[in-house]
Amino acid sequence: MKKYQLILLSILTGILLAVAWPARGFPLLLFIGFIPMLFMEDHILKRRLENNDFNGLTVFFYSYIGFCLQ
Secondary structure (H helix, E strand, O other): OOHHHHHHHHHHHHHHHHHOOOOOOOOOHHHHHOHHHHHHHHHHHHHHHHHOOOOOOHHHHHHHHHHHOO
């Protein structure tokens, strides 16, 4: 998976969480909104253990992008 795909997954998480916010959206989407982020984290951690491609702050960086979009 390429870096732009990881960024797209974090953006998708941010959009789904923003749409699902209980004040104006559909709260059950909150559970679905975390699925792209969990998929991204799983991919990063597997690659980190196998090839040592990513450092420890990579998950934080991509998660930060998703949470700032809310």
